[in-house]
Amino acid sequence: MTALKDILARQISATGPITLAEYMTQCLLHPAHGYYTTRDPLGADGDFTTAPEISQMFGELIGLCLAQSWLDQGAASRFTLAEIGPGRGTLMADILRATRSVPGFHDAADLHLVEASPTLQASQAQRLSAFTPKWHDTIAALPDAPLFLVANEFFDALPVRQFTRDAKGWRETMVAWQGDSLVAGLSDPAPIEALDHRLDDTTEGEAVELCAPAAPITAEIADRIAAHGGAALFFDYGGWHSRGDTFQALEAHTPVDPFANPGQADLTAHVDFEAIAKAATATSHSQLIAQGVFLERLGITARAQSLANALSGPALESHIAAHRRLTHPEEMGSLFKTLALFPKGAPPPPGYDL
Numbered sequence: 631m632t633a634l635k636d637i638l639a640r641q642i643s644a645t646g647p648i649t650l651a652e653y654m655t656q657c658l659l660h661p662a663h664g665y666y667t668t669r670d671p672l673g674a675d676g677d678f679t680t681a682p683e684i685s686q687m688f689g690e691l692i693g694l695c696l697a698q699s700w701l702d703q704g705a706a707s708r709f710t711l712a713e714i715g716p717g718r719g720t721l722m723a724d725i726l727r728a729t730r731s732v733p734g735f736h737d738a739a740d741l742h743l744v745e746a747s748p749t750l751q752a753s754q755a756q757r758l759s760a761f762t763p764k765w766h767d768t769i770a771a772l773p774d775a776p777l778f779l780v781a782n783e784f785f786d787a788l789p790v791r792q793f794t795r796d797a798k799g800w801r802e803t804m805v806a807w808q809g810d811s812l813v814a815g816l817s818d819p820a821p822i823e824a825l826d827h828r829l830d831d832t833t834e835g836e837a838v839e840l841c842a843p844a845a846p847i848t849a850e851i852a853d854r855i856a857a858h859g860g861a862a863l864f865f866d867y868g869g870w871h872s873r874g875d876t877f878q879a880l881e882a883h884t885p886v887d888p889f890a891n892p893g894q895a896d897l898t899a900h901v902d903f904e905a906i907a908k909a910a911t912a913t914s915h916s917q918l919i920a921q922g923v924f925l926e927r928l929g930i931t932a933r934a935q936s937l938a939n940a941l942s943g944p945a946l947e948s949h950i951a952a953h954r955r956l957t958h959p960e961e962m963g964s965l966f967k968t969l970a971l972f973p974k975g976a977p978p979p980p981g982y983d984l
Contacts, residue, residue, distance in 0.1 A: 634663035634893035639807050647804035647815070650877065651789035651842065657892045658787060659746060665893055666747045666787075679883070680783050681865070681921075681962065682721035685952035687937070689724025691928040691981075692863060696725065696778045697732040699861045699972065699979040706859060707738055709776035714744040714769065714847075715784035719754035725780070726761060740764070742772055769850045777860035779851060785906065786866050786898040788847075790839040792877060793822060795832045800825055803837075803877075805889065812889040837875040839899055845909035852971055856912035861979050862971040868901030869967065870918050876900035903969050916970040916982035922963025925956060927981040 638656060642648060648656075658665045681688040700709065713722050722741070729735045741763040745751050751765055766772060792803040794816060801816035828838050851862050868876075879888035881895040888897055907915045934953040941949050957963040970982040 632663070632891050632893055634660055635812065635891065637663070638805075638812060638892060642805070642807040642812075647806040647817075649791055650803045650805060650814070651791045653805040653812075653892070654789035654897050657895075657897055658789075660893060663893045665896060666750070668749065668893070680717060680721075681956055681966070682717065682724060682782065684955055685949070686724050686727075687930055687933050687953070688925070688956060689721045690728035690933065691925060691930060692721070692780055693725030693728035694732075695863065695928060695980050696780070696861065697729045697735050699977075700735060700738075700776075700778055701732075702977050702979075703776070703859050703861075703973070705734060705738070706776040708740065709738055709778055709860065710742050710773050711739040712742045712744065712769075712772060712777060712779040714779065714781045715787070716743045716745055716754055717750060717782075719743075719757035721780065721782055722754075722763075723757045726758075740773065740775070742766060744769055744772075769847060769854075772854065774854070774858060776858045777851070777854045777862070779860070779862040780865075781862070782865040784866070785841070785844055785847075785864065785901045786868065787896075788841050788843045790841045790877065790899045792837055792839050792875065792899075793825060795828075795834050795836045795838070797834055800838075812892065814889065831871075832873070836873065839872050839876060839902070841899070841902065841905065844902075844906055848906045848909040848971075849911070852910040852912040855971055855973055859973055859976070863968065863979065864903075864906065864970070865921060865966060865968045866901040866903075867962075867965045867967070868903055870902075870904045872900070872902040872905070901967075903967060907969060910971050913971045914974050914976070914978070916972075916978050918967050918969050919982065920959075920964050921966035921968055922957035922959060924968050924981045925963075927983075930957060 659667060661667060716722055741761045743754055743763050744766050793800040796819040798819040800822040801819050804815055804817050806813055806815050824840060825838060855862060876899045879886050879895040879897050886895050903918050938946060938949055955961045970979050972978055
């Protein structure tokens, strides 16, 4: 039994079943035994791989997208360049490398990272030390300045509550202790005001997920962009409308039982981009775009061909596979989506043209 499993067993035995959101929060962020607070989860030796770890092209194109948006909005003399959930710092390192030839961009940028994991902060410091990053626990701590922000696979790790449609209302997924195991079950049916609008498009037995933290985080970002200018680019897997049970766990790049070893596996759920867009009332938002389409609009194939000219053998094969993985509809190209926020009246960032 893991240390966190023992803690959860004693808690549930004393006070009763907990929501899926509370379970996710404990598993991912427990200060002593949480998944993100105790390890580097990325790469071949970790549990999952993100787009920046697959190829430098992903971050390069995002960097140029942000730089062009900065130019389109007047090239502010000081601005905040921020990433929330920056992993090892790979994406930001690629963004900064790609933008070093954009006149004035680096001189104007103040680098800020929103990161909860001490382990990952150490990796970020190693990669980004030349840019003197500043770390924060929350977005609210960012400076009051034009904000150009990226979030890649951030929202999918936020805790969700899950509800199943019932003839008498909604039954919430709860985590209980049974015998010597953590198990998922359903609460008694009850009306859920936040899901009243879903009674028209769901049938009995269907699941819907709500991510309570996503709306205030999005609203905070949107309010800052509305007040000072900037843009936010979100990349994640999900869709426009929450439907179905998407809660999952990965360990060593393999799906596992999310309740078997709490704190040892990555827990995620698909992102409801519709809820994110609705929370961004202070700004405009783009249409939801497949990641592959977005990258192709920005010229990833031409960039891939340019890089391929210097490669051969296994390195070339790996490069070709990386391009396919990022863009092909059967891989990350369609599963992952992207949405941009930008000031009302301002042009959308490149690739997000309405």
